[in-house]
Amino acid sequence: MSAASGDPQGSQQGLTIRVSIPGLRGVRLTRRILSSSSWFLVFQQVCEWRSPEQLKELLDLELKDEGESESKILQRCREAIRYSVKTSHPRFFNQLFAGLEPYSTVASFIIESIKTSLYTYEVAPVFTLMENAVLRKMIETIGWEEGGDGIFNPGGSMSNMYAMNLARYRYCPDWKEVGLYSAPRLVVFTSQESHYSISKAAALMGLGTKNVYMGAVPFMVNATAGTTVFGAFDPIEEIASVCEKHNLWLHVDACWGGAALMSKKHKHLLKGIHRVHSVSWNPHKMLMASLQCSAFLVRDKTSLLQRCHSARASYLFQQDKFYDVSYDTGDKSVQCSRKPDAFKLWLMWKALGSRELEQRVDRALAMARYLTQEIKKRDGFQLLMEPEFANMCFWYIPPSLRKLPEGPELWTKLHAVAPVIKERMMKTGSMMIGYQTHGDKPNFFRMVVISPQVSRQDLDFVLEEIHHLGQDL
């Protein structure tokens, strides 16, 4: 694939990728993609909403016996981009990821181009060492002075499951072979606010979701550093003291809040993390690494990670290799093929340095504080609670409801407001923010500020737009 033509004007407008792979014998393609996708410019929509039925009409999804021409395929790429949500748009606040980090994106392209899977040093020498270097740096950042072990996973959910598996394995290594049939009922302690991946892991691992909150023999405590909804931090120091007393594995799910470790100003939120057994940390969230980039880190130095997960496949992990096979890290994973996600963090860290990453975190949290102040100032906006991190949870109360006394009538009417504003927001495509209930609370907005591309103007816009879209309700 090579550029059909130069178009410097066009490439000023957005993201242009030109790929030329003439070495592919017999395959010569000309393709120019993405050139029309200048989705970062604020006058563009965050999304161009189409219902599933409409979108099926617009995209001819069916796969056929005959292939299509290159120009047709180029058209398909354009359509895929057009109707996809622009998660890097400065007004996308719907998820715990946002924004495009250029260095990390470059790393992703390289990874895609050289098509590497991590299991043995021989197949992935560079990325094996880079993963090593990044894990070491993250471990240093956490403060495990004696070092530790770790692995990058496809997502924090997987990292949390790894923690549960290691904790169980340490408690009784025999269960790896014999299963749980001889085992006492095991329970995991965690808070109501912890991420649902803890329950999913308990179900998959044969522990049972009902054994997550209360029970018989505890083998692990999960503390959350930055909860998904409220951005709350469990008190690690206190929990660590209890766990040490009872010899319990303490895992910290810092998928979201781990970024605070980069900041001298904010790392107190995770005070005590140097005492825990394992940590999940997703650099693809606040540090803005490309999706996915998720690390699982363990303080253990007795190769627990390998012993717990190993299957010793002879076709990959031969012991008579001519190099030090401790660099064949694949048996630490429950996956077989595994993407070199660590490179996405390595390259951007190398380019920006810890200092710039620190500033990024500080800036996001300063922006979050600005938004908090604005929410407090404005009529009709009400915070659920004072935010600890970058999650702002708030209600918008339309003028028609502002006179109602607190009580069931208000709650019922307020509950209907956020879904309608969300629908209108999606259909105009002006921005994206999540909403949800929590316990018996009526629907509220959860807005998350991550990206350094976001300006105060963007935040002001969001609050004005919510009012604009909801004032008649």
Place this chain on the structure above:
Amino acid sequence: MSAASGDPQGSQQGLTIRVSIPGLRGVRLTRRILSSSSWFLVFQQVCEWRSPEQLKELLDLELKDEGESESKILQRCREAIRYSVKTSHPRFFNQLFAGLEPYSTVASFIIESIKTSLYTYEVAPVFTLMENAVLRKMIETIGWEEGGDGIFNPGGSMSNMYAMNLARYRYCPDWKEVGLYSAPRLVVFTSQESHYSISKAAALMGLGTKNVYMGAVPFMVNATAGTTVFGAFDPIEEIASVCEKHNLWLHVDACWGGAALMSKKHKHLLKGIHRVHSVSWNPHKMLMASLQCSAFLVRDKTSLLQRCHSARASYLFQQDKFYDVSYDTGDKSVQCSRKPDAFKLWLMWKALGSRELEQRVDRALAMARYLTQEIKKRDGFQLLMEPEFANMCFWYIPPSLRKLPEGPELWTKLHAVAPVIKERMMKTGSMMIGYQTHGDKPNFFRMVVISPQVSRQDLDFVLEEIHHLGQDL
């Protein structure tokens, strides 16, 4: 990032990526990457071997407080590419993936650029529908006439684990909540040749690796269509009859052999697959989709996949949305964020049509047969067995050993041959082929032919090169 300069000559040499993202406010980078990586040209090495120690010296891996200049980072990218294994080189035969499929690569770049995660329709409308379309097409290809369900996973290991979890869930849904403590000892039947992911899944799921081969209450049978080492096919039709009789869940691990379903000529290898409960199929192997691209498919139409894995997170899966929430597929997964890997298959399938995919499979298998003939013809080469698929397992017996009678002395000496040839091959970088033992067999080569870039000349070269590297042993 935008092209520093046009270089049509350079781009004729290999893979060039130019990215311009000027919309990123405050960030303006100029980067030209990969232009020097013309790794497809056969005169280039498959790898430029460096030991871990040497490579650590060459790459300055440490992450520091201060960032680095753009030219430094460009240099780092070049180094990362240079010392990475060129898995798309026509002489890379080391893994069950190889080659770069251009359309799938374009899809990967788009995915990386628009940074999408699949859980709800609102965040990933296009890719949700595309995943749907691809799953439907794969299900049709398998031959489940009533349809089914499915999901793309980060790797076939995960897909196999999904099968085990669904089989267990169907056997007794209560265990999702209460765990295995009340359960009888469950066992999984599979063959010795099945992939190690079956054992890894049994360990993680609390079933115990010892319960994979023999035992008490069977709840699942795993058949392998295309085993990892020998490329052998379990007789699905016969196994299905037994499973139907005993109401056992039958899963087919077709991660490797699934590609044969595309071919009228070869699909008999999976005869009976329309009768099974679930299938794992990795298009990133023989169909050459970008890594990773792995589907799990289930014949069930009662939303077992969702019921088995759901955690119903209220922040993602609100039920009062303004669109049909059955398009929010995220709760079918045990992951939270999940990459839209289906697009990598959708785009190439759309571009090439089923017909071209069929030819690709036929061509790979014809090449494999050619190689088999060549191995049989040449002195000193000996097949372990007649190949059923694209895996050729063979010994190279150096002249010094050819006169030895079969017996312990020959086996011991032969066992040492493949590791030395592999070391020499890596150090010259001329090609990459795996070797391994199996049971008490001495080390042998396992060579896999996948890519349409591979020519007869490449195959001839491999056999000559093995002789060249090993004739003095």
